[in-house]
Amino acid sequence: MSKGSPGPTPGFLVWRLANKWRVAVDRAVAPLGLTHAQYSLVASLYGMHRTGDRPSQRQLADHTGMEALYVSKLARTLEAAGLIDRARDPRDPRAVQLALTEQGQAVTRQAIEVVQNLLRQLLEPLGGLDAPRTRAFTDELTALLDVPLAPSSAPTDERTKGTPP
Structure with a gap:
């Protein structure tokens, strides 16, 4: 007989925190016409543009950790809203480059300010944004995110044990 866990697992707590953060950002950026996912995309695009990059959808997917297909869907929605431009990459006709429009830059600057204020509020229990x-x-979250995902494998049962995949 196995004993129950003495409390929530780290995975459960990370999942709960991620959901809490997503909901809080969704609510904060909704007045600007954005969702949390859209905010993540435009804020990342804004930061990459400031360093001189005009990333492809694939590069933005890699940067945000979102699936490329999802980034493509978000980009089309943001393009329809007039916040980003999508253009074929002259170096690779299969790739689509993304850039914020002037309207997109203005909305993104507002959204970043809103989310920074939210971040200050949510990090207050740890002593604030710049606290040790x-x-x-x-640093702990970064360490966890830096661990690559192992390739998924199906559970092994007695019938498949020892047989090659």
Whole structure:
């Protein structure tokens, strides 16, 4: 007989925190006409543009951790809203480059300010945005995110044990 867990698992807590953050950002950026996912895309695009990049959808997917197909869908929606431009990459006709429009830049600057204020509020229990506990928390999250995902494997049962995949 197995004993129950003494409390929530780290995975459950990360999942709950991610959901709490998503809901909070969704609510905060909704007045600007954005969702959390759209915000993640335009804010990343804004930051990449500031360093001189005009990323492809694939590069933006890699940067955000979103699936490329989802980034494509979000990009089309944001293009229809007049916030981004999508154009074929002259170096690779299969790739689509993304850039914020002037309207997109203005909305993104507002959204970044809103989310930064939210971040200050949500990190207050750790001492605030620049607190040592917040820096340590950020380092721990980064360490977890830096671990590559192992290729998925199907559970092994007695009938398939020892047989090649």
